[in-house]
Amino acid sequence: GENVEQHPSTLSVQEGDSAVIKCTYSDSASNYFPWYKQELGKRPQLIIDIRSNVGEKKDQRIAVTLNKTAKHFSLHITETQPEDSAVYFCAASINTGGFKTIFGAGTRLFVKA
């Protein structure tokens, strides 16, 4: 089955710096890659997603890149702010014989003011 690996597990940056989180997936049939932000005790919130027919997508300070050949995708947050501090999960979705989403282990991002 699909396996998603995420690095780093913890990331600490200074306010205003950029943060990069990387993920790899194992199943080449995965075709949808969402990123979620989860604050303590709250539900995961979709922040950006990318489909397999696109290599890059940007939404204000957030961008995601996808390399299908290498089976890895990354989240880039620029000009980080303290309110960006949270746990970020990457995920890979596959839709063969039923839709399924597998999550990475998560990255705890700390943005220091």
Add this chain to the structure above:
Amino acid sequence: GAVVSQHPSRVICKSGTSVKIECRSLDFQATTMFWYRQFPKQSLMLMATSNEGSKATYEQGVEKDKFLINHASLTLSTLTVTSAHPEDSSFYICSARSRDRAEETQYFGPGTRLLVL
């Protein structure tokens, strides 16, 4: 945006009792709902996929007789933890896929924190 609710938000029960958790899509019809379990500081582990009108599909290692899932309508799925034990204590989160919106997007409920004494 699409809203998913869960009830209860937290529950404390004695060992051996059963607990039912409800997941509702409030403003859309959900063809599929998913149940996840999350331990502290860990990722979301998919437990099962629930399709309206059919049996749930369980992930490997998840006991279907322990975690009963019923998807009674396009807006409601329930997870019943039967004969709960302390090791079942966890954060349970559901999500739903909308029939009407972008096919892949999942919308998460707020989660249910279960503590079994």
